[in-house]
Amino acid sequence: xxxxxxxxxxxxxxxxxxxxxxxxxxxxxxxRSPGEFAEDHLxxxxxxxxxxxxxxxxxxxxYKQVSVFEAxxxxxxxxxxxxxxxxxxxxxxxxxxxxxxxYCWRGGQRSGAFTHILREIGWDARRLEGGYKQWRRHVIDxxxxxxxxxxxxxxxxxxxSGKSRVLEALATxxxxxxxxxxxxxxxGSVLGSxxxxxxxxxKRFESGLFAALxxxxxxxxxxxxxxxxxxxxxxxxxxxxEAIRRxxxxxxxxSLPARVEFLLRDYDYAIADPxxxxxxxxxxxxxxxxxxxxRWHALIEEKAFPLLVGELLTLHYDPLYQRSQSSNYADxxxxxxxATDDLSPTALDALAARILAASSVPTSxxxxx
Numbered sequence: 001x002x003x004x005x006x007x008x009x010x011x012x013x014x015x016x017x018x019x020x021x022x023x024x025x026x027x028x029x030x031x032r033s034p035g036e037f038a039e040d041h042l043x044x045x046x047x048x049x050x051x052x053x054x055x056x057x058x059x060x061x062x063y064k065q066v067s068v069f070e071a072x073x074x075x076x077x078x079x080x081x082x083x084x085x086x087x088x089x090x091x092x093x094x095x096x097x098x099x100x101x102x103y104c105w106r107g108g109q110r111s112g113a114f115t116h117i118l119r120e121i122g123w124d125a126r127r128l129e130g131g132y133k134q135w136r137r138h139v140i141d142x143x144x145x146x147x148x149x150x151x152x153x154x155x156x157x158x159x160x161s162g163k164s165r166v167l168e169a170l171a172t173x174x175x176x177x178x179x180x181x182x183x184x185x186x187x188g189s190v191l192g193s194x195x196x197x198x199x200x201x202x203k204r205f206e207s208g209l210f211a212a213l214x215x216x217x218x219x220x221x222x223x224x225x226x227x228x229x230x231x232x233x234x235x236x237x238x239x240x241x242e243a244i245r246r247x248x249x250x251x252x253x254x255s256l257p258a259r260v261e262f263l264l265r266d267y268d269y270a271i272a273d274p275x276x277x278x279x280x281x282x283x284x285x286x287x288x289x290x291x292x293x294x295r296w297h298a299l300i301e302e303k304a305f306p307l308l309v310g311e312l313l314t315l316h317y318d319p320l321y322q323r324s325q326s327s328n329y330a331d332x333x334x335x336x337x338x339a340t341d342d343l344s345p346t347a348l349d350a351l352a353a354r355i356l357a358a359s360s361v362p363t364s365x366x367x368x369x
Contacts, residue, residue, distance in 0.1 A: 157252030160259030
């Protein structure tokens, strides 16, 4: 596991702790509003807000439009009420040696009030110095520093080659895997959005990337899929995409029939919702002719999905893939090709085993959850 590269540890003020001390606590409490927590939060943090979203907005309005004094009076009442509720419903079972870390946006009044009450009870509670803002700065710094230290191996292959499933098979067999599409909750194409599963915020995406990168052993390869700078609406940090694009590649060479069969299975949710499929194909207007789009809509109405998928691959995805990969990946013309006519789950497991055998790099045995 990578050791986080953090500023030198300094002695924090009494009752405070630094980002470097996160691992010393039994729990991390996010005292911000639920909306702030949903956008992003520290790994493993639990949400115990001292203001609801509505209460935060109300206090802020009084602060700006009435007076600081009136806002503080209302804020104090709400904070006391909400902290009391959290103690009664979430914390009464905690023993005296329980050590929580509390944070808010800047490590100021919200976390300060919560920490003070917890310490008065007798717990060795600490407030995160600088709050979420300091954590966010740490994540950004690490996303610039960590990628160049890692030994990436890039899985390439035309759309429908099962690259994401290959990564999952590699992970199951003990390899280190950075699954960008899983963290982004998007399959990285015009049909890549997952119905009912919105993408995380950019901040949450970056926190997920940091957590993954920080857990890798730099001495072992990290397998990753070739991606563009954007996955859906999310941007891959510059240092990470540059490190991936400089890395050695291996290419899955799957036959067209195998790819069509795989996509019909992997995108079964799209086939089950023709209206959603038509809407997504509308994003190709300007890239494909009106005649082509009309033909594809007709194929959807006829439920001729194998023919539709074959045309999408040959007319849209394959030319786009060839242009983007050859121009962006230094080792795209790799000789490490893995040909297959079968992308079934069993075949993908066997393909992952071939890749690991060719790499001659030991893997760790994954532990059960």
